[in-house]
Amino acid sequence: MFSLEHFLVVGAALFCIGVVIIITKRNAIVVLMGIELILNAANINLVAFSRYDANVLQGQMFALFVIVVAAAEAAVALAIVLRVYQYYQTVHLDKLDELKEK
Amino acid sequence: MQEDFIIEFVTWSATLLAAIPFFIFCILFFVGTKLSKTSGWLAVIGASISFLLAVIVFFYTWPDKVYTQSIHWFTVGEYTFTLKLLLDKLSAAMLVLVSFISLLVQIYSTEYMKGDKRYSRYFAYLGLFTFSMFCIVLSGNLLLLYIGWELVGLSSYLLIGFWREKTEAALASRNAFIINRIGDTGFLLGIILVFAQFNTLDLATLTSGNLPVDNSFWLTVAGIGLFCGCIAKSAQFPLQIWLPGAMAGPTPVSALIHAATMVAAGVFLLARVFPLLNTDVLTVIAITGAITAFMGAVAALFQTDIKRLLAFSTISQLGYMVMGMGVGAYGSALFHLFTHAFFKACLFLSAGAVIHALHKVEHQLHTHFDAQDMRLMGGLRKTMPFTFICYLVSGLSLAGLPLFSGFLSKDAILTGALSWAETKGNFLWYLIPDLGFISALLTAIYVGRQLILVFGGEFRLPHLLPQLATSQIAVKDVPFAMQLPIGILAILSVFFFFSLNPVDAAYGWFLTTISVKTAQAADHSWHTFTVITSGLLAITGLALAYVVTGNTRIPRPAFLKNLSLHNWYLEDIYRILFVRTGQLFSKVTNGIDKKLLDTIIDYASISMVVLAHIFAWIDRNLVDGLVNFAAYLAGRIGALTRSVQGGRVQSYFLYTLFGLLILVVWIIL
Structure with a gap:
């Protein structure tokens, strides 16, 4: 059967993939996907660890919460991306450098 | 109570009569152009009121009332200056004289100045003059008198x-003004010295005769200073050169100012400060007066201009008055001031009438000749x-005929x-009389010469202008407005207005009142001698004039003639002595300026420029270098710290991750 390590490895792999996506991808929507991957990596860890929990369901409940929050976050983030697109006519992150001193 | 009322009434009348001409001056000066013709009559009405008030004041004051009124003016240190009005027999008589002649002259001027383009301005100036003359006459202290004095000079x-x-x-x-300024400077110094001596300028106090004199030297200097004012104003030697030039003004002005009133101000001043003048000053005054009388008379001898001759005659007569003051014949000098004012004003106004009549002819003929040249007149009787x-x-009357x-x-x-x-002792003093x-x-x-030239013989103008003889144009006598003042003044030149005795005025109403008892009070032992001599001299003079004038066979000494015509060459002497010297001095100072001062200033400025260059170099390289370095340093540090803020969200994330990793590693280890 699958031991705890397997889950942790999958979670870590997912996390790393998410981080790499966030750092390397230039498209804002793809970056959002990277964020989702990181969140789900955390979820896998939560569910995997909940097996050793006395009350069993704490980790799973927490994972559900994360999914809900992630959905809300995705909605808000996509709305922002839409606004950004309307304003700048692009979602390419390298071009969104208003914060930089010109 | 009654007494108080009279005092109030008289002083207010005096103030009012002085204020009226000033008021008229203001009206005519500011809105005169709108009044044009009426301005003359306005001035005449004002002058009449002044004259009436003067007569009233005179009757309240004559013979020995004294009214004073003073208002606090300003305080300097411990001494308070007042606006003081002093009304005694002298000022009352002067008031009547000034206002009367001013009135007559203004009546005369309405005709004489008719058609002048600054008609109203003329009457405005006359008003200003009358006001300033009243100011002199009425002022009760020397400061106020000085102000009036200057105003008279201005007008x-x-x-x-x-x-x-x-x-x-x-x-x-300009000449008249400048020469008067010279005298005024002396006058002012005299006033200051008087103030330093007695600590007061009040005339009543000064002339009361009971002031302590602790330094007679300074008193002499002060007296000479006061006399300087008189020298300039009354055209005494050596400052008499301005008066003949002053004849360039309108003839009624010459009558009013340069014969009857303003030039008499100097004599009036001497009368006012008479008790202050000590023997030394009086001697100087007497000598100056005698010299002036003689010089003026000589200068008048050969003049050809009708007004210039009268001007020199005025100088000579003023010399008489000043001499009279100097010899202590205070009353006689003032008496001569009054009689002279009447007959000289009459002479000037008559001369003006002649000039006026000839000007008319000049206009009608559309030609040009000198209307004041006596050589062109003749036969005008x-x-x-x-x-x-x-x-x-x-x-x-001027000639001194009985x-x-x-x-x-x-x-x-x-x-x-x-x-x-006689009292002086030494026979040299007889030179003065x-x-x-x-x-x-x-x-x-x-x-006599003038009378014959102007009125006697044949009319000589047709010789110069032949068309005059053929044309219908003739010289006409002047209109009534000009005849009236001349007539009145001529009548007043006869003896019985001043004394019923035709040869001795000593007991006449005027002289008995105006005289003061002085140390050198005139005794009458000389009187008979004088009467006979001066009467004979007058007749001889007239006879001589009759014989010599027009008779070309009698030789005239060229030296004397030149001396007379050029007024003793005084102007030329002054030109060489003062103008040339002044010009030379200014040339020398100009040279010094150019050569010395300019060189010094040039070098100074060059060294300044060099110094400035040095400072600029230091500024540029040292001071600016420091500042620039500081700015450069700050810029570099800024760039360094700024470089992490790249504006890329992902790089921020990377930094965060990196930081998190360090944290994790630190916690684990």
Whole structure:
């Protein structure tokens, strides 16, 4: 059967993939996907660890919460991306450098 | 109570009569152009009111009332200056004289100045002059008197230069003003010295005669200073050169200012401060007066200009008055001031009438000739009979013929001079009255000459202008508005207005009241001698004039003629002595300026520039270098710290991750 390590490895792999996506991808929507991957990596860890929990369901409940929050976050983030697109006519992150001193 | 009311009434009347001319001056000066024709009559009405008030004041004051009124003016240190009005017999008589002649002259001027383009301005100036003269007469302290004195100088300047388009008039007014300033400086110094001596300027206190004199030297200097004012204003030697030039003004002005009133201000001043003048000063005054009388008479001898001759005659007569003051014949001098004012004003106004009549001819003929040249006149007794009679009467009065007022006053002065010389002891002092007698003879000669040239013989103008003889144009006597003042003044030149005795005025109403008892009070032992001598001299002079004038066979000494025509070459002497010297001095200082001062300044500025360059280099390299370095350093540090803020969200994330990793590693290890 699958031991705890397997889950942790999958979670870590997912996390790393998410981080790499966030750092390397230039498209804002793809970056959002990277964020989702990181969140789900955390979820896998939560569910995997909940097996050793006395009350069993704490980790799973927490994972559900994360999914809900992630959905809300995705909605808000996509709305922002839409606004950004309307304003700048692009979602390419390298071009969104208003914060930089010109 | 009654007494108080009279005092109030008299002082207020005096103030009012002085204020009226000033008021008229203000009206005419600011809105005169709108009034044009009426301005003359406005001035005449004002002058009449002034005259009436003056007469009222005179009757309340004469013979020995004194009214004073003072208002606090300002305080300097411990001394308070007041605006003080002093009204005694002297000022009351002067008030009547000034206002009367001013009135007559203004009536005369309405006709004489008719058609002048600055008609109202002329009357405005006359008003200003009358006001300032009243100011002198009424002032109760020397400061106020000085202010009036300066105002008189100013209005004289304005009136001499009234026809400012003429270069001659403009120059003459400037000349008169500057020469008067010279005298005024002395006057001011005199006032300051008097103040330093007695700590008061109040005339009543000063002349009360009971002030302690602790330094007679300074008192002499102060007296000479005060006399300086008189020298300039009353055209005494050596400052008499401005008066003939002043004839460039309108003739009525010459009558009012340069014959009757302003030039008399100097004599009035001497009368006012008479008790302050000590023997030394009086001697100087007497000598100056005698010299002036003689010089003026000589200068008048050969003049060809009708007004210039009268101007020199005025100088000579003023010399008499000043001499009278100097010899202590205080009353006689003032008496002569009054008689002279009447007959000289009459002479000037008559001369003005002649000039006016000839000007008319000049206009009608559309030609140009000198309307004041006596050589072109002659025979005017037929065409201008009224003017001739008036001229004759006042001229004989000037010549000092018995039965005329001039005889009385001149006689009184000469008597005073003789008794004064007697008290002095040394026979040299008799030179003073002798000069007076010689001047009297000369006076008769030039008066006779003028009368014959202007009114006697044939009319000589047609010789110059043949078209005059053929045309219908003739010289006409002047209108009534000009005849009236001349007539009145001529009548007042006869003896009985001043004394019922035709040869001795000493007991006449005027002289008995105005005289003061002085140390050198005129005694009458000389009187008979004077009467006979001066009467004889006048007749001789007139006879001489009759014989010599027009008779070309009698040789005239060229030296004397030049001396007379050039007024003793005084102007040339002053030109060399003062103008040339001044110019030379300014040239020298100019040279010093150019050579020395400019070089120094040049070098100074060059060294400044060099210094500035050095400083600029230091500034640029040292100071600016430091500042630039500081700015550069700050910029570099800024760039360094700024470089992490790249504006890329992902790089921020990377930094965060990196930081998190470090945290994790730190926690685990």
